Amino acid sequence: MSSKYLIGVDGSEQSRVALAWGLARATERGAEVELLHVADDSFLSESVAFLSEAQQASEQMLHAETEYARSLGFEGKISGTAVVGHPIAEVEEASKHADLLILGAHNGSQFAGSFFGTRAVKVAATAHCPVAVIPAVASAEPKPGVVVGVDGSEASKRAIAVAAEEASFRGSPLIAVYAWMPPLTPGLEYLWSEELVESQRSAAEEAIAIGVAGLAERYPDLEIRREIVQSPPVAALVQAAEGAELLVVGSRGRGGISRLLLGSVSHGVLQALPCPVVVTRG
Template sequence: MAEKYLIGVDGSEHSRVALAWGLARAAERNADVELLHVADDSFLSESVAFLSEAQQASQQMLDSETAYAKTLGFTGNITGTAVVGHPIAELEAASKRVDLLILGAHSGSRFAGSFFGTRAVKAAATAHCPVAVIPKHEVSPGAGIAVGIDGSEASKVAIAYAAEAASMRGVPLIAVYAWMAPLTPGLEYLWSEELVEAQRSAAEEAIAIGVAGLAERYPDLTIERRIVQSPPVAALVQVGEEVETLVVGSRGRGGISRLLLGSVSHGVLQALPCPVIVTRATA
């Protein structure tokens, strides 16, 4: 069964960058594509007339973006959905039926229903599938796919996703492990060179475990290991400026805490140095 990608569209330049990115990836993997436009009903009257007009406007936007998508040369299957509702709730519901959700990231927009700012972060936190958030600026294709490793179950899911994607695209996988010596005021003197070296050794072991088995599964995959003494967000953002895609894991959560991404994935999405894909561990 073919994979299916869901791309949020709103007619903005940021959205169209994400649309082009998503269509290119879908073409590589022979995936089907569904476009989704959500007319945000947060500030709309609940009268039937207003909601009917909003639905018509949403459909018009979807039709326009579907026509635009076809000009980009994508020859696969494209369907579309136009709805009136809360963008995050609609995205969460739609994410149950797809393999990847793709959104553009906005610093602000005049378009109603745009997936900008914290909406992309919230969508990544609530979605039931991996979420790709695409910045407006261009990146270098073929520069590799980076993934953050920390030994958690969430990072294992991210590693598996990144390795498969890197192998599929024929680009290097860059596995990044960031660590910092504890900075406890007044106790800095307890950190000797021996303890720092022990910390480095632990980091090397963790990254070795993280990438174990990948060489056998993907014999043609080049794996670069990077151990960085730096805060995780800073380390991943720096690497993200060099690669075509960055993959980070987010722990699965239930209830209202689903709205909260981990500090690392949240920080990386706020900086968004390149297309970032957030994967989710099983709750």
């Protein structure tokens, strides 16, 4: 059974960059594509006439973006859904039936129906499938490598599994990044000692070793690079992934209050978007 990619469209330049990225990936992977346009009803009258016009406008937008997708040369299976509603809720519901959700990144725009700014972060927190957020300006020649954050958590292990498959498929190195900072004691400077540095390095090496265990057997040709960085995690990942093919980070999952909290690292890299970012699911 082929994979299904759900791509949010709104006719903007940012959305079309994400659409092109998703279509290229779907072609490579033999995946089918569903385009989704949501007309935001937050500022609409609840009258039947207004809602009917909004639905018609949504369908027109979907038709235009479907035609645009075909103009890019995509020959795979493509379908579409046009709805009126709250974008976060509608995308969350649609993500139940997708293998990957793809969104563009909008900075500062607040057009009705668009997937912009913090909405990408909120969608990534609530979606039922992995979410790819694509920068508005794609790197013409990305440097080879799939970057993944490692911290020893279950979320990190899931991210490593996804990143390894991606790197193997692309024939690119897997770059496993572990970032650490010395503990901060209130009112004091950072406390340094050779023992502290050595213990942190040992913990980092152990976390990476556990995280990548078994990958050599599964992907014999996969090159794995290990980077241990003394830096805040977001800064380390953004720097390592600047211009890279892909950055993969793990989420906390979807339970209780955690479904509303993406996590500071995932949130931070989505705000910076040094390259296409995939947020994996629990």
